[in-house]
Amino acid sequence: MRTSLRLIPSFYRGIQNVTNTCAVERCMRDAPVARLTHSRLFAHKVQEKEIPLEDKKLDDLIQKAEASPPPAIEPIDIDKPRFPGSRSEWTEKLEFLMPEAYPGIPVYRVMDRKGLIRDAAQEPKLDEPTLVKMYQKMTLLNYMDRILYESQRQGRISFYMTHFGEEGILIGSAAGLDDKDLAYVQYREAGVLMWRGFTLDQFMNQCYGNEEDLGKGKQMPVHYGSKELAFVTVSSPLATQMPQAVGSAYAYKRAQNGQIVICYFGDGAASEGDAHAAFNFSATLDCPIIFFCRNNGYAISTPTSQQFRGDGIASRGPGYGIPTIRVDGNDTLAIYNVTKAARDISLQQNRPVLIEAMTYRIGHHSTSDDSSAYRSVDEVKHWDKEDNPIARFRRYITQKGYWNDEKETQWKDQAKKQVMQAFQRAEHKKKPSPEELFNDVYDELPWHLQKQRKEMMDFVRSNPEHYPLKEHAKMGAA
Numbered sequence: 001m002r003t004s005l006r007l008i009p010s011f012y013r014g015i016q017n018v019t020n021t022c023a024v025e026r027c028m029r030d031a032p033v034a035r036l037t038h039s040r041l042f043a044h045k046v047q048e049k050e051i052p053l054e055d056k057k058l059d060d061l062i063q064k065a066e067a068s069p070p071p072a073i074e075p076i077d078i079d080k081p082r083f084p085g086s087r088s089e090w091t092e093k094l095e096f097l098m099p100e101a102y103p104g105i106p107v108y109r110v111m112d113r114k115g116l117i118r119d120a121a122q123e124p125k126l127d128e129p130t131l132v133k134m135y136q137k138m139t140l141l142n143y144m145d146r147i148l149y150e151s152q153r154q155g156r157i158s159f160y161m162t163h164f165g166e167e168g169i170l171i172g173s174a175a176g177l178d179d180k181d182l183a184y185v186q187y188r189e190a191g192v193l194m195w196r197g198f199t200l201d202q203f204m205n206q207c208y209g210n211e212e213d214l215g216k217g218k219q220m221p222v223h224y225g226s227k228e229l230a231f232v233t234v235s236s237p238l239a240t241q242m243p244q245a246v247g248s249a250y251a252y253k254r255a256q257n258g259q260i261v262i263c264y265f266g267d268g269a270a271s272e273g274d275a276h277a278a279f280n281f282s283a284t285l286d287c288p289i290i291f292f293c294r295n296n297g298y299a300i301s302t303p304t305s306q307q308f309r310g311d312g313i314a315s316r317g318p319g320y321g322i323p324t325i326r327v328d329g330n331d332t333l334a335i336y337n338v339t340k341a342a343r344d345i346s347l348q349q350n351r352p353v354l355i356e357a358m359t360y361r362i363g364h365h366s367t368s369d370d371s372s373a374y375r376s377v378d379e380v381k382h383w384d385k386e387d388n389p390i391a392r393f394r395r396y397i398t399q400k401g402y403w404n405d406e407k408e409t410q411w412k413d414q415a416k417k418q419v420m421q422a423f424q425r426a427e428h429k430k431k432p433s434p435e436e437l438f439n440d441v442y443d444e445l446p447w448h449l450q451k452q453r454k455e456m457m458d459f460v461r462s463n464p465e466h467y468p469l470k471e472h473a474k475m476g477a478a
């Protein structure tokens with residue numbers, strides 16, 4: 001080999017250009033036949049021309065090449081592509097992968113629209129109290145939504161977002177997790193928090209931004225958060241939660257604390273660049289995270305048909321090397337099963353899992369939206385009446401004998417009372433003290449903010465006609 005390198009000037013120049021020794025090795029490994037041919041060529045050229053070996057660099061190159069011998073040569077009858085990371089076979093068919101040629105990714109379900117179990121082996125073995133609790137949380141969320149939506153319409157709170165049609169996704173997935181798993185959410189996931197025990201008072205306090213709101217009125221309504229319940233505060237800019245969730249999952253992997261991270265996001269948020277960064281980092285860093293996409297058909301007024309040309313969000317998972325499943329988002333039992341299974345994969349194999357839950361956003365995007373401008377009322381009615389997760393779940397628990405009309409009437413009265421009482425309590429609480437504006441952001445308030453705080457407090461006190469301090473919690477002395 002050494003002699004052949006020295007004596008074939010054209011071959012030597014070729015090697016000289018290949019400064020990367022890996023490439024040299026690859027060349028040797030992948031082309032045993034070619035090497036043989038070169039040796040024969042060389043034998044011929046030896047007689048032709050002798051070149052003096054005076055170049056120091058040439059010796060260095062040969063020494064380096066010999067220091068790292070080529071790996072064992074595999075038999076040449078195994079004819080497979082050996083490109084880095086390749087798992088492919090060769091093909092002589094000139095054929096493009098046409099997305100239309102593949103059938104849509106199937107939608108996993110456990111029960112049909114009538115609430116009947118399709119395959120008994122798939123029915124999760126949930127006991128009566130758990131199933132009843134799931135139903136009660138779904139309906140309580142629905143009822144809270146109705147009251148808070150209307151309260152915004154009456155001008156009592158500034159903004160609201162409902163979860164109509166997505167109750168099954170939220171309660172089913174929350175029930176399939178461990179309550180300590182860290183949840184990063186978008187903004188339409190209050191059901192997860194409700195499942196974990198956030199009280200109606202806490203929801204209402206946040207929406208009213210009163211003195212008992214955990215965020216002390218710093219955020220718009222529905223931007224909930226609870227450290228105690230492992231629920232990271234909602235952040236409106238779409239998809240910001242996704243790379244952050246991966247960072248937390250990486251930390252969890254290092255800590256080996258037996259928990260995973262779940263990251264909820266919408267079909268629209270999946271179009272953000274941050275979604276790509278999150279998927280790819282989580283896969284390459286082997287992070288225990290569930291990406292949970294709520295595909296409700298719309299990103300405000302943009303239907304999914306205008307958002308992408310691929311097969312939904314699930315089709316992207318395999319491209320990132322992420323185990324993926326698509327599920328009927330209106331089938332709460334199916335959601336429970338896939339979340340539980342995804343959690344097991346994620347925790348045991350330290351890797352991300354992608355769930356795409358198919359559903360329909362029955363409500364307007366938010367109180368700032370009127371969806372009749374871009375979709376028909378009939379379309380909405382269809383989903384509300386024909387494929388509603390609450391109705392389906394009720395049929396299921398009724399068939400099991402765990403629920404009936406009498407229980408429904410009693411529960412409705414009770415739920416209504418609970419919601420209305422919490423609503424009224426929140427409305428009558430004082431607003432936070434204005435100085436709270438400066439708290440809980442910095443651990444130690446910087447000097448310039450201390451100065452601003454004093455200026456603000458002096459100004460507010462000296463202009464009582466504009467600042468009704470009686471409605472606020474007391475300001476301190478600062």
Ligand SMILES: Cc1ncc(C[n+]2csc(CCOP(=O)(O)OP(=O)(O)O)c2C)c(N)n1
Pocket residue numbers: 188236237238265266267268269270294296298299300361365
């Ligand atoms: C970075 C960014 N761009 C745009 C918006 C405005 N915006 C708020 S919600 C939304 C649609 C999101 O749709 P999707 O992710 O499907 O969630 P859904 O509302 O359907 O639950 C948009 C475009 C935003 N909040 N942040």
Ligand SMILES: [Mg+2]
Pocket residue numbers: 266267268294295296297298299300361
């Ligand atoms: Mg959406």
